[in-house]
Amino acid sequence: MAVGEYSRSDDMHTLHTTSQNPHVIRLLMGAFVLGIPEHKLRVVAPEVGGGFGTKNIHYAEEAFWTFAAKAVNRPVKWTSTRSEAFMSDAHGRDHVTKIELAMDADNNFTAIRTETYANMGAYLSTFAPSVPTWLHGTLMAGNYKTPLIYVNVKAVFTNTVPVDAYRGAGRPEATFQLERVIDMAARERGGDPIALRRQNYVTEFPYATPVAVEYDTGDYHATMDKLEEIADIAGFAARRAASEAKGMLRGLGINSYIEACGIAPSNLVGQLGARAGLYDAATVRVNATGSISVMVGAHSHGQGHETSFPQVISEMIGIPEDQIDIVHGDTSKVPFGMGTYGSRSLAVCGSAMVRAAEKVINKAKKIAAHLLEASDADIELKDGQFTVAGTDKSVAWGDVTLAAYVPHNYPLEDIEPGLEETAFYDPANFTYPAGAYACEVEVDPETGKVTIERFSAADDFGNVINPMIVSGQVHGGIAQGIGQALLENCAYDDEGQLISASYMDYAMPRADDLPFYSVDHSCQTPCTHNPLGVKGCGEAGAIGSPPSVVNAVIDALQSGGKNVAHIDMPLTPARVWDAMNG
């Protein structure tokens, strides 16, 4: 959906669009497509119902309706039909990969070699080449200390809809191939897939991988320990026996994952070929009466920034969360930010917000010191009160903020009036959320239908600000991962016609396709390089879940005596049956 507007009185173009990334859309559309100077172009992306990467991309329609509004001198609204969306929104994934894993006689991983053909579609979408390259190749070490890794990615043009970022973007593909080949290796060596993984885990940090990134911290054994507990791995044999008693095959699939999130250190991704800065920005505007508006470059489309960001400010200053509002999604209101994707909002934009809030607090302390006739260094802020250390002299947050805007008794010779600060934050490194997932399935040997019976996720996201939001993100991510593993397929016929262009043929996961999840994020190794110690949680579920689902199905088929090594996603009943009877 897009609405273009044009105001002749001030030559101002406005685009309302369902985007995750309003500033970047403005930059791309203004500078590179329409030639409209940025100060004459406003992009508004208000409450958007989910983004998932697909809305991170600059679409032709956005430019067209911005242009059209001026051409006809009136607002123009356009809404795609569902089938148009299937045929024009960027698709996801679509890699064809050959992966080889070498192990020594003691089952230590010695080398990995991959060759990937990454479909770009018929023409390049905004971030398409980033996905199979620096978002994918850099993750091929996984959680493992493999000394030699060779990754060869060939991006290819085809006649399909363009393929671009989709929740996880490159990292699900890396995780899938690695965790599938490890499972095959465990089966071939007759070993335990958990033990094989544990044996090869990276355990010392920081760890520089052979593929360009350095993991700052993590504890992969801790998440696997937690997984074994919450997934009740020990009880699997009894559950398998119960399934077999009713004629079903039961399988258990395990995998680890790691992702590079908090996207991204600008200089590193620049070296890797990305052509964007990936900092973020926040302005903390304190009003005279002490309430706060935080203008953030991150974009909230279901992540709950309106809840979690004020929690941070509230804790820093000691005022209630309802005194703090988050403003986002309008280039005329917020500083130049880089939007929301890549599990980056809290790690990058949240860090900018913390830096801006620190500046505000430092200035407020100077004002408080003046009001209390004390030295700056002696002022402490706690529970919304500035206190002179070791005394009972104090002044409330609201009195200080009022003084900043009504500067009668105020050190005007030393500091400016007002209380508003902006910070830009460029991360020093990616963050590296990691974890371990387990899926249990039943496969109907007569029909090939897969039913997910249990799904467990043990994640390490570093510090957690709002556990309920984090659980919700993991739940949604797992639903998407299960959708990818079992259901979703952008399919073309031999003539290149898209044959999954409606929900009659494109299978979205629905509630009854999914089990109750068991998720845990109590394993926390805080990120070492951002002020909140957070790593990001938006993509983990989608990255970690597909391999455990497929590993579980293969395990089920093998338990039923079917010699099936691999099935390509989605594992529809027909594909599973074909594999069993192939």
Add this chain to the structure above:
Amino acid sequence: MIGQDWRGQPLQTTPRYLCTTEGQNPNQIIDRRNKDAFEIERPSTIADAVTALKGEDAQALGGGQTLIPTLKQRLAAPEVLVSLGAIGEMKGVCVGDDGAVCIGGATTHATVAQKAAAHYPALAHMASHIGDPAVRNRGTIGGSLANNDPSACYPAGVLASGATVMTDRRAIAADDYFQGMFTTALDEGEIITEVRFPVPQTANYQKFVQPASRFALVGVFVAKYPDGVRVAVTGASENGVFRWSEAEAALAADFSVDAIAELHVPADDMISDLHGSAAYRAHLVNVMTGRAISAMS
């Protein structure tokens, strides 16, 4: 005057929704606003509906579960829609003097699921699993049968029951009614007013759903009558719903899963698509038939 602005004033230029064809007289204007307009009539008796359907390019509208999406996609553009939803004499479930369950042509799946449960549980159960609650509260038995979607559930229930399709002008036996994918014995303007189901001794419907649409990838309705067994299969064949006569004969002799275990439907005429090959569908016919028999034993 070639148009008005929002204040009702005449426009000086051609408004954007009024398009001229290039090279033609610019005063010859095609009003794109009304391209897909249609009239709707809501008769309250069968007789009025029959009259209304004699109009040029008139189309009967049942619950609209297929027709409305078709209109939205601009794949059909009738001049007149004749809604059958206000005809009281075409709604409801009752039991006839001969014991048959009689369902009015404009009866929704939800009503059948509820009202037929005591009389023909397998049919009611089938109706209760069509689509989702929104579909079941709009979609009608007559609409489903008139459309004869090759993946719909009702054709299997009707054919397996040897039901009679009553129209405004005649009675059509189920064996004569279904004539291939989206094709029926209905004439132009003919309305399904009622469907009469002889109640079997026992029956069961097994549906294996297509993962996206949740229509039947393969659905098998088995009904056992004193004079024989009828097995109707939907979802599978290029020719729409069909009777699996080989299984019927085997089951008439021995009503058990074993009786059909070694039987196979030929895959030749089966649908092959994104969701399953012809061989897979043929296999599922056997599996679902077996499960229906198991459920009845």
